[in-house]
Amino acid sequence: MSKGSLNPMRRRKRQRIIVVLTAMGLLGIAVGLILVALQENIVFFIAPSEIAERQIESGQRFRLGGLVEAGSLEQQPNDPTIHFRITDLEASVPVQYRGLLPDLFREGEGVVAEGRLTAEGIFEADSILAKHDENYMPKEVIESLKKSGRWQPQEERPKDEDS
Numbered sequence: 001m002s003k004g005s006l007n008p009m010r011r012r013k014r015q016r017i018i019v020v021l022t023a024m025g026l027l028g029i030a031v032g033l034i035l036v037a038l039q040e041n042i043v044f045f046i047a048p049s050e051i052a053e054r055q056i057e058s059g060q061r062f063r064l065g066g067l068v069e070a071g072s073l074e075q076q077p078n079d080p081t082i083h084f085r086i087t088d089l090e091a092s093v094p095v096q097y098r099g100l101l102p103d104l105f106r107e108g109e110g111v112v113a114e115g116r117l118t119a120e121g122i123f124e125a126d127s128i129l130a131k132h133d134e135n136y137m138p139k140e141v142i143e144s145l146k147k148s149g150r151w152q153p154q155e156e157r158p159k160d161e162d163s
Contacts, residue, residue, distance in 0.1 A: 047147075049091040051117070058119040064093060065112040073107055086111060086123070095123045102130040 045063045046054065056062065069092050072085035082101060085092040095113055105111065105128060113125035 045112070047088040047090075048086055048093045049088050051091070051093060056117055058117050061114070061116055063112050063114045064095070064123050064125075065110070066092075068105070068107045068109055068111050070107045086113060093117075093123050094121070095125055097125040097128055099128075101128055105130040 045065055046056065048064065048066050051064075064086055066086040066088040069085035069087045072083075072092075074083040075081070080098050082097045082099075083094065084097075084107075085094050087093075097113065097115075109130065112129040113123060114127045114129075115123055115125035117123050
């Protein structure tokens with residue numbers, strides 16, 4: 001074998017290595033972009049008593065969960081903005097929401113609101129999730145209430161007069 005016959009084999013080997021390395025680099029860039037996009041869309045669940053502990057910055061998106069504080073629901077006539085407070089029985093946070101509330105939204109019941117905290121400490125919700133039957137409360141809300149030592153299972157909780 002002469003030196004000339006090995007050259008084409010070495011070239012092909014180099015080309016294969018370059019193609020493989022380029023493909024791996026492009027794959028790495030794609031995975032990185034996907035992770036960045038996912039990270040921006042991750043929304044964390046926080047109870048009212050954890051807001052001060054975690055030092056949540058205004059404008060940061062998160063889910064606020066707890067119970068709708070009894071007597072806190074307010075809505076002015078001809079104003080689509082609804083005001084209420086979410087509590088974990090340890091602390092409460094004022095919430096404002098523009099839109100229609102879920103049919104099962106009631107004071108004293110579990111709720112998860114998704115949105116942002118304003119500089120004034122008001123949670124501006126852009127979506128509200130209420131329980132879907134009489135025995136359901138979001139898992140995160142139950143865990144938060146248990147952690148604070150104030151969880152009452154459904155049969156021990158006071159019933160609404162209208163239910």
